[in-house]
Amino acid sequence: MSYNPRVTAIVQAVQKARPLPERFADLDALNRRVVTREAAALGVTPEAHYADIVRKRAERLDSADRAAEIAKMARQYGRR
Secondary structure, three states, X not given: OOOOHHHHHHHHHHHHHOOOOOOHXXXXXXXXXXXXXXXXXXXXXXHHHHHHHHHHHHHHHXXXXXXHHHHHHHHXXXXX
């Protein structure tokens, strides 16, 4: 992610608005080829690699949500 908070917020908003397809088979042809190539380089199946991509993205979004909530509470605490 970017060090610029505005850019980070934009990226997170787009990722939330456009979630990844749940299954590898639901990807478009270009993204299936990319994931297949990456999986071959890693020595795993494309399905397993894609499941890992989806899991990591969900973790990043969850972590960003928690960080935003902590920052919001810190700002509110600082105003008192």
